[in-house]
Amino acid sequence: MLQYIVQRILLMIPTLVAISVLSFLIIQLPPGDFLTSYVAQLRQEGDEVDEAELESLRQRYGLGQPVHVQYFKWIYGVLAKGDWGQSFEWQKPVKELIWERLGLTMALSMGALLVGWFIAIPVGVYSATHQYSWLDYVMTTFSFIGLGTPGFLLALIILFLVQSWLGMNVGGLFSDEYMLAPWSWGKVVDMLKHIWVPLLIVAVNGTAGNIRITRANLLDELNKPYVETARAKGVKEGALVWKYPVRVALNPFFSTVGWSLASLVSGTTLVAMVLSLPTTGPMLLRSLTSQDMYLAGSFLFLLSALTIVGTLLSDILLAIVDPRIRLE
C-alpha cells in the first residue's frame, strides 16, 4: 500500500509540470492579451489610450516578452517564493485573492456535497428496495426534475420568489455590516442566514444525480447470489441491505469524491454568479475572459493539482473500502 502511494505521488510531479505548461499556453492562445481587453474596457468608458501609452503598459506588465520567458518567471516565483504573481485586473497578489475566496468556496461546496449524499443515500436505498412503489415514483420524478433543472435557473427562480414573497434579497453571503468585518460569532450567524439558499441550490443537482446512481447500483447488487445467500441464512433484511449491497453501491461516491475536489473550486460558478457569491468560480471565469494570465494560470494549476490529488485520494479510499480492488 505504502509503495503504491509513493509511486503515485512521484508520478504526480511530471503530470503537474505538464499541466502548468499547458494551462499557461492555453491562456495565451486567444488573440490579444490582458491589455487588449483592458484597453477595450477603457475605451468603452471613454478613456483615451494612445499607442505610446499602450506600449508602455505592455512593457510594465511584461507582456511583450515571449511566452516561455513569462512562464519561467511565473513558475520560478511560485516554486521559489510561493509568489503566484499579480492579478492585472484586481491589482492584488494572486495568492491573496484566491485564499480570500477559497475558504468560503470550500465551505459551500463541501456543505453541498455532504448534504447531497446525506439525502441521496437513504432516499436511493429506499427507492431501490421499494422499486416501483408509489414513493419510488415520487422520488424518481423529483430526482429527474432536479437533474434536469440547471442550477443557475433554479437560483434565478428562487431569487425571484424570495424577493417577491418575502421582499428579501438573498444574493451574497453576508449582510452589508458584516461584509468587511473580521470573523466573529455574529458574522457566522449572519452567514448561516444567507448560505442555506446557495447550499440548497448547489445540493439539488448533486442529490438528484446521486439518488439515481445509488438506486441503480443497489438494484444491480440486490439480485446477486450473495444477497440471496445471506437472506437464506436468515440475516435480517435491514442489516443485510445496509451492510453488504449498499457498501458496494457506494463505490461511485468514493471514486467521484476525488474529482469533486476540483469542482469545489469551479463547480458552482454559474450559481455563484447568479447569486453574487464571493466564491472562486466567478473570479476564475472573469480571469479567463479578461486574460488575466497569472490569476487564470494559478487557478487552472490549482484545479489540476486538486484533481490529481483528488484522484489519488479516491484510489486510496476505494482500496480501503472495497477489498476486491488490487494494487498492482
Next chain:
Amino acid sequence: MRRIAPNSISRREFMRVSGVAAAGAVAVACGASGEPEPMEEAAPADSAADSSEAAPAAPSSQYSEAPMLAEMVAAGDLPPVDERLPVNPMVMPVSETNGNYGGTFRRGFKGVSDRWGPTKMQDRGLSWYDQNLNMQPRMAESWEINDDASEWTFHLREGMKWSDGTPFTTEAIRWWWEEDETNTTISPSIGGTWVSGPERTPMELEIVDDSTVTFKFPLPNPLYVYRLGRQTRNLYLPGHYLKQFHMDLTDDQDALQAQVEEAGFNSWEEYYTDRRWWYLNPDLPSIGPWISKNELSNELFLMERNPYFFGVDSDGKQLPYIDDVSHRLFETNDVFDLRIINGEIDFQARHVNIGNFTLYKENEESGDYKVFLGSASGHSAIQLNQSTKNERLNEFFNIRDVRIALSVAVDRVAINELVWDGLMTPRQYSPLESSAQAYPKQANAWIQYDPDLANQLLDDAGYAEKDSDGFRLWNDGSGETLSFVIEGTAQPGTTDEDTVQEVIKYFAAVGVKAAYKGFERSLYEEHHGANEIEAAWWGGDRTVVPLVNPTIWTCEQPDRPWAAGWAHWRNSGGTNPAGVEPPAGHWVWTIWEIWDAIKIEPDAEKQTQMFHQILDIWAEELPMIGYLGERPAPIIVKNGVRNYLAGFPLDDTTGDEHLLHTETYFWEDPDTQST
C-alpha cells in the same frame, strides 16, 4: 491676456427643458408623477469671476460642518472648519436647494476594472461644467489664457488642503509633472493631453507662485480647459506622501526595495503605481469630496467624507452633504437589478439598463425610488468600413449613393416602436440636442424611410442585377452575391442586437445581404486593429461635448471603424502597417484640415462654426449611418435624494449622473435612511 469669465464661451439655450418634457411624457405614460423642477442655478452665474474679490474667511461662524466632523473637532482630532477650508472656498451651485448633512449612498459595482462609478463620484479637476455645459472654475479659482490660447494660467484656491491636512499648492502640479508624468521609468510616454502636434512636443510647466501655474504649449490649445474637468491620477499628486514610494526621491532606498518585494511587485514603479491609485490605497491623500476607506478589490467598497474638501454651499456649510458612499460588488446584472427593485440602490445610472425600464417602473413604489430619465449619448449606428481590404466591398461602400440608400432603406420609426418601445428618436449619429454643437441639419439628414429611393440609388450605382433570392450581385460580372459581415459586441437578446437584426432585414428588403456576428470584445478589437472589419455595429457616443472628444467625427477613433484603415494611418502618421492612406482629394482630408484648424482656434463660436462644417460633410456624405439616438438613460434615484434633476445628458465626458456636483446631492431626511 484675456480673463475668462464664465459667459465668454457661447451660451446656448440649454435643451434640458425639452429633455424633461420628453422624459415627463414617458413617465406619465408609465403612470408616474414627476414634475420638472425649475432649472435656475442657485449661485449667480458670475460668482466665479467675482469670487477672487470676495472677502477672506472671517470669524468661525462663517462656515459650518457635518456633525461627524464637529465631534472630531470637539475631541481635538481635527482642526476647526475654518482652518480646513481654503481662504476662498468654492461656493457650489446647487440644482434645487441647499441641503442637510448625513446618510449614505448605496451603489453597485462590478470589480476593480469597474472603477468608474466610485471614481466619477469623487474625482475633481481644475474646472467643471455648469448646467449649460460651459466650463466653470472648480479647484481653480479662475484662469486666463493668452491671445492664441497656447498659454493657460490657473489660479488655485489659496489655503486649500489635501485630505490629510497638508497644504495643496502648485507644488502638487509640479511634482506630478516632473516626478511622475515625465519620469520615463514610471510613465514611458506622456499622455495625449499634455503634448502638442504630431511630434508630441510636451508642454512646459511654469510654477509662478504657490497658487499660480502656467501651462505653455508650443501650439494653440484652446480646448485645454475641457480636459481638466475630471482628473484622478493626472495633473496633481500628493508628492509629500508619494515620495516614500519613489525610488529617486525616497530617503531610504533599501527599505523601499524591501517593501516592494514584500508587496510582491517586480519593480518599484509598479509598487509606486499601485500606491498612486486612490481606490487601491486608502492612505493616499485626496482632494475629492469623499476618500476611500478600503480597497476596491473588496466586496464592499467604502468611501467617507473628506474633512478638508474645498467646497461649501451658499450658506457656508462645508460639502459634501452625504457622509458615506458604499459600493457593493455584483457579478451579474440580474443581481444588481434585484437590488434596485428591492430599494437597495440609492443613486446610480451605471449598469442600469433601459431594456429593463418596465421592471424598474413597476417596482418604483415597493422599492421606494424613482426612475429619472436623462439622455444617453449613445446611438444605434452602423459603420461601413470605407477602407476595408475587401476591394469589391471597398468600392461599394465608397459610393455615396450606396450609403444614402442604406440609410433610407430602414424604417427608423418602426424599429423604434418594435425594439425600443418608442423611447428613442430617429436620427443620424449627431451631437445631442442638449449639446452646444447640436446640428439638426445633420441629425436629420436622410432619415426618411424610402425603400423605393434606396432601390433606385442602388440600381443606378451599378448593382441592379440580382440573384435568384433577390439579393444584389457584385458589379464585376462574377455573378456572385454581394454580402458583408457586420461585427459588433452586442450579445443575443439585447435590444442592441435586436436592432441590428431588424436593420439587416430592411437591408435584405432592398436586396443587400448582410449578416451580424457578435464577438467577444477583445477579438473585435484585434479585428479592427488589423483593419479586418467589413462593417461594424457600435453605438456612437461622445455626443454631448463633441469638441472634447471628436475622434469619431474626425476618423481618428479606431474602435468605431467607419474607416479603420484611414484612422490607423492618420493616428500613426502613416507608420502603422494596418493603416491605409485615403485617396487623394477625398472629403476625409477636408475633415482633417478643418479639425486641425479647430484645435488651434481660440474663439469658441468659431470652433462650433467650424465643427458644423465637419457636420456639413457628414450630412452630405454619411460617413457612418445612424438610425436611432437620444436614448433615454434611466437613473435610479431613491425617494428623498435631492439636487439631482432628470433630463440631463449622460456621457462619460460630463461625468454621467455626477454632472451636477455630487457633493451637493443630499438626503432630505437622512435619519430615515438605512445605513
